[in-house]
Amino acid sequence: MTEAIVEYRGISKFFAGIRALEGVDFKCRSGSIHAILGENGAGKSTMIKIMSGVLQPDEGTILLEGKPVTFSSPQAANEAGIVCMFQELSLVPDLSVADNISISHPPRRFGLIDRRAQVRRAEELLARVRCEDIDPNALVRELSLSRRQMVEIAKALGRDPKVLILDEATSALTTRDVQTVYDLLGDLRDKGVASLFISHRMHEVDALCDTLSVFRNGQHIETFAKGERSEGEIVRLMIGRDVEAQFPPRPPQPPETLRDAPLLSVKGLKWGKRLNGIDLDVRRGEIVGLGGLDGQGQKELLLALFGVLRDVEGDVRIGDAKGIPSSPAAAKSAATRLALVPEDRKTEGLMLGMSIADNLLAASFANISSGPFINPKKAQAEILSGISKLQIKAGSPADPVMTLSGGNQQKVVIAKWLMINPDVILLNDPTRGIDVGTKQEIYKLMRSLANEGKAILFYSSDYAELIGCCDRVSVLYAGRVVSEQEGDAITEESLVAASLNIGIEAA
Amino acid sequence: MRMSISTENRPIVIASLFIVVILIAGTAYTLSTTGTAPLLSANYLLQQLQTGSFLGICAAGMMMVILLGHIDLSIPWTLTAAAMTATAVGGDLALPTALAVGLAVGLLNGFGVAYLRIPSMIFTLGVDTVLRGLMVAQTGGFAPQDKATPLMLFLAKDKILGIPAAIVVWAAVSLIIMLVLTRTGFGRSIYATGSRERAAYLSGIRTRSVIIGAFVVSSLCAAIAGVLLAGYSAKAYQGMGNAFLLPAIAAVVLGGTHILGGKGRYIGTLIGVILIVLLNSVLSIMQMPEAGRQIIYGSVIIGMLLVYGRNQRVTS
Numbered sequence: 122m123t124e125a126i127v128e129y130r131g132i133s134k135f136f137a138g139i140r141a142l143e144g145v146d147f148k149c150r151s152g153s154i155h156a157i158l159g160e161n162g163a164g165k166s167t168m169i170k171i172m173s174g175v176l177q178p179d180e181g182t183i184l185l186e187g188k189p190v191t192f193s194s195p196q197a198a199n200e201a202g203i204v205c206m207f208q209e210l211s212l213v214p215d216l217s218v219a220d221n222i223s224i225s226h227p228p229r230r231f232g233l234i235d236r237r238a239q240v241r242r243a244e245e246l247l248a249r250v251r252c253e254d255i256d257p258n259a260l261v262r263e264l265s266l267s268r269r270q271m272v273e274i275a276k277a278l279g280r281d282p283k284v285l286i287l288d289e290a291t292s293a294l295t296t297r298d299v300q301t302v303y304d305l306l307g308d309l310r311d312k313g314v315a316s317l318f319i320s321h322r323m324h325e326v327d328a329l330c331d332t333l334s335v336f337r338n339g340q341h342i343e344t345f346a347k348g349e350r351s352e353g354e355i356v357r358l359m360i361g362r363d364v365e366a367q368f369p370p371r372p373p374q375p376p377e378t379l380r381d382a383p384l385l386s387v388k389g390l391k392w393g394k395r396l397n398g399i400d401l402d403v404r405r406g407e408i409v410g411l412g413g414l415d416g417q418g419q420k421e422l423l424l425a426l427f428g429v430l431r432d433v434e435g436d437v438r439i440g441d442a443k444g445i446p447s448s449p450a451a452a453k454s455a456a457t458r459l460a461l462v463p464e465d466r467k468t469e470g471l472m473l474g475m476s477i478a479d480n481l482l483a484a485s486f487a488n489i490s491s492g493p494f495i496n497p498k499k500a501q502a503e504i505l506s507g508i509s510k511l512q513i514k515a516g517s518p519a520d521p522v523m524t525l526s527g528g529n530q531q532k533v534v535i536a537k538w539l540m541i542n543p544d545v546i547l548l549n550d551p552t553r554g555i556d557v558g559t560k561q562e563i564y565k566l567m568r569s570l571a572n573e574g575k576a577i578l579f580y581s582s583d584y585a586e587l588i589g590c591c592d593r594v595s596v597l598y599a600g601r602v603v604s605e606q607e608g609d610a611i612t613e614e615s616l617v618a619a620s621l622n623i624g625i626e627a628a
Numbered sequence: 629m630r631m632s633i634s635t636e637n638r639p640i641v642i643a644s645l646f647i648v649v650i651l652i653a654g655t656a657y658t659l660s661t662t663g664t665a666p667l668l669s670a671n672y673l674l675q676q677l678q679t680g681s682f683l684g685i686c687a688a689g690m691m692m693v694i695l696l697g698h699i700d701l702s703i704p705w706t707l708t709a710a711a712m713t714a715t716a717v718g719g720d721l722a723l724p725t726a727l728a729v730g731l732a733v734g735l736l737n738g739f740g741v742a743y744l745r746i747p748s749m750i751f752t753l754g755v756d757t758v759l760r761g762l763m764v765a766q767t768g769g770f771a772p773q774d775k776a777t778p779l780m781l782f783l784a785k786d787k788i789l790g791i792p793a794a795i796v797v798w799a800a801v802s803l804i805i806m807l808v809l810t811r812t813g814f815g816r817s818i819y820a821t822g823s824r825e826r827a828a829y830l831s832g833i834r835t836r837s838v839i840i841g842a843f844v845v846s847s848l849c850a851a852i853a854g855v856l857l858a859g860y861s862a863k864a865y866q867g868m869g870n871a872f873l874l875p876a877i878a879a880v881v882l883g884g885t886h887i888l889g890g891k892g893r894y895i896g897t898l899i900g901v902i903l904i905v906l907l908n909s910v911l912s913i914m915q916m917p918e919a920g921r922q923i924i925y926g927s928v929i930i931g932m933l934l935v936y937g938r939n940q941r942v943t944s
Binding site for chain 2 (some may be wrong): 427448490
């Protein structure tokens with residue numbers, strides 16, 4: 122056992138009098154991959170922000186290799202060898218990949234940035250994360266979320282970390298990239314780097330980490346080696362109570378409605394090069410999953426149905442109406458109402474700077490107004506019912522929505538849409554980066570909405586969710602549905618095989 | 629964060645306190661020189677509000693656009709064009725004509741920004757220049773000979789129940805804007821669109837219509853201010869709107885509206901206007917030379933914004 126590289130002694134942090142961390146003692150060692158577990162709001166993010174110099178602790182000391190240190194800024198932490206990849210991507214979209222990778226210390230020649238050296242360096246680092254396919258001169262804005270995340274990892278590697286912090290670094294990654302990151306972290310461990318790994322995916326933690334620490338309510342509950350505790354015990358430690366089965370049961374028989382005409386019917390949907398003829402039906406009472414590798418057209422399909430994309434071709438029937446709505450505004454106010462929970466809740470789902478109440482009402486001004494004026498009583502009632510229906514944990518509806526934890530933010534997005542009582546609900550990876558407890562609540566909610574007779578189209582990058590939640594799954598590959606699976610026939614093997622488009626070309 | 633005043637209200641409180649400071653400083657000056665305190669008389673204050681109402685109405689419209697994260701630089705010549713066409717048409721049609729000019733300019737600005745996606749700073753500047761060209765072409769570059777109509781004179785100069793009519797108009801505009809911003813779906817959509825246009829669009833808000841609507845309100849306000857100012861001066865003249873653009877922006881920002889959109893309360897804009905009007909007036913009472921006035925005026929704007937704090941941290 123080597124000496125602790127980073128040690129916390131009695132670290133506390135308060136925000137506006139509210140405790141985020143309380144008296145945390147914590148150690149992590151070189152040459153280990155250390156998982157930090159806990160629900161959202163447990164203090165994980167605060168703890169790593171302190172380690173990486175973004176926040177300063179109110180009490181306690183940090184020891185780096187046995188010596189007390191204070192980091193006044195992320196730069197100071199970087200120089201000491203602590204590199205953090207934040208959940209919110211820190212890349213500049215309008216700069217090239219190479220510019221981003223060496224943004225803090227660009228190679229110089231005669232005082233000017235040496236572009237060729239910069240590109241070479243980017244190529245080397247991208248090769249280390251096995252992303253040779255990324256062009257160092259491409260703009261970050263042109264890359265998919267998963268690719269951006271890999272660039273972010275390459276950028277972090279470029280700083281020669283002694284301690285590498287990965288905050289939800291894998292939540293946006295495709296299966297293939299996740300494997301690359303696993304291998305990489307293994308290499309780094311062998312070279313003596315300490316990696317702190319924050320993830321909500323238990324199987325990742327299981328596959329990767331050697332040490333686990335559980336946080337709850339701003340306190341460090343326990344640290345133990347992998348294998349000392351069962352998964353169930355770990356989850357209990359995290360949420361401090363027992364949990365029932367992760368997914369709500371599917372209705373035992375295929376729902377009655379399977380014989381009904383589909384509420385949403387898509388035939389030969391095409392859009393540019395991304396959608397190449399999608400066929401899909403969703404009936405009332407059904408949850409239909411969209412599977413497949415990242416970037417096979419799932420997001421575009423949802424956006425197209427919601428009227429966001431232009432020049433979409435194909436036959437679409439929503440309820441009794443033919444054709445695709447012309448805009449989100451038309452989609453939500455049609456006879457058969459659509460709702461979309463978008464991919465990125467921070468930029469697409471929420472107005473982060475506005476209050477919880479304003480965000481909740483953003484889709485339903487028409488419903489709560491009499492004439493041009495908003496009826497404050499109706500508005501208040503809607504806000505309170507939204508908050509209680511989804512059990513959003515918030516101080517006051519007037520608080521800015523950005524003060525909420527990720528899971529509660531996502532609940533606000535969902536509650537906003539439930540206010541218009543939609544018939545078809547489109548979900549784009551709604552559980553990305555949120556805690557286990559909230560995930561389970563969302564699964565339950567989806568099932569109960571389906572039981573109320575809503576049609577749900579659900580894209581998830583997590584196979585377990587597709588298996589656990591969906592009545593049917595359509596797997597997309599290169600903008601087409603390559604496989605449809607139903608009920609108990611949905612298994613991880615069949616999904617993976619279909620995602621890679623192995624041996625089902627005949628279908 | 630230790631303060632009990634929310635960050636949204638802080639600029640409003642600071643600006644209000646500064647108004648008190650201006651009045652005290654000005655009164656101290658007049659007491660020491662002439663032994664009187666004219667600044668605190670109701671007459672003086674009403675007169676200041678009357679001259680401030682032109683700026684106030686421009687700022688009210690400007691605020692709608694700034695809340696979207698856009699800006700309307702076409703205010704000076706929208707104001708002038710509305711005033712000139714109103715006096716040229718004359719009679720009962722003068723007022724509707726001015727409003728029609730405002731409506732047309734607003735629709736054009738909104739169309740350029742919402743549909744053509746041209747940055748508002750460029751597009752409205754272009755529209756402003758085009759309007760100036762049109763007005764010069766129409767008048768040959770001279771002050772038009774037409775006179776303001778009796779209604780315009782009444783609105784700008786007369787009193788209603790002892791209160792200058794211009795202030796009543798300003799109050800009415802303020803009331804409408806305040807109601808729109810706080811109590812209508814359109815108003816809340818302005819905040820949502822200004823806060824994050826993409827999220828607002830994906831929430832099914834018709835963001836293009838919202839943008840057009842805000843620019844129309846801005847141009848209508850400029851047109852109303854133009855009518856009042858023409859009435860106040862008894863005629864319209866070249867460049868009559870030039871003095872209002874920057875003070876209108878300054879008033880909105882001093883009142884705490886975020887220049888990138890999404891945040892701000894109308895009461896702040898009102899206080900920002902009063903602050904600017906009183907500051908100018910007190911400086912001229914102190915017989916400060918023009919150069920000094922400009923320097924103090926500019927420094928105050930920068931200083932106040934520094935005091936408000938740069939609370940927009942990149943990391944949350």
